[in-house]
Amino acid sequence: DDDDDDDDDDEKKPAWESANRHAKNVRLLKACLVAGLYPNVARVESVHSSGNRSRSSTTTNIISGSNQQPPKLKYLAEDTGKEALIQIHPSSINAKAKQFPTRWLVYHERVQTASIFMRDCTSVTPYQLLLFGGKIDVQHSAGTMRMDGWATFEANARIGVLLKEIRAALDGLLREKIENPEVEENARGETIVKTILQLLNSEV
Secondary structure, three states: HHHHHHHHHHHHHHHHHHHOOOOOOOOHHHHHHHHHHHHOOOEOOOOOOOOEOOOOOOOOOEEEEOOOOOOOEEOOOOOOOOOOEEEEEEOOOOOOOOOOOEEEEEEEEEOOOOOOEEEEEEEEEEHHHHHHHHOOEOOOOOOOEEOOOOOEEOOOOHHHHHHHHHHHHHHHHHHHHHHHHOOOOOOHHHHHHHHHHHHHHOOO
């Protein structure tokens, strides 16, 4: 009887609990931020250290309070279609950061006073951008992928094509859900979601 009661309790759980089952996955949360904020993206340029320009690389921490100069940040200006410098607004918690965990940031809004500033920014990864950002173009001979003709990522052609296929499958799944919101998630949809979660969680 107790087992039957437990089954009844599971059946009575509200639908939002199932929809919110990955709420504690920070990597997925950031991917959702990309989906909502794109194209508000900035690239972190190589930082200067001891007078020498270091190579572009992923760092492990957000570092502030050191003598190191903050990295240059660039975004794609919509009016000119060219890169332009942008700064983190002084009121932001990241304003004093000297390094970031990745080379990419998404931000909530851009304002212009004496300079161009972004507010409410956070670092995001290549997979988060490629799966939830703009249009992907695989450049086979160069071994790169470009997003909306601007953001460039190193990857062999096979990975690029696979990411495009996963992205297309996700777009199709979302389109189906929007058109038929009452339809329950099927095995195909669950497979797509699990694949994306594995990619996001495995990214170094």
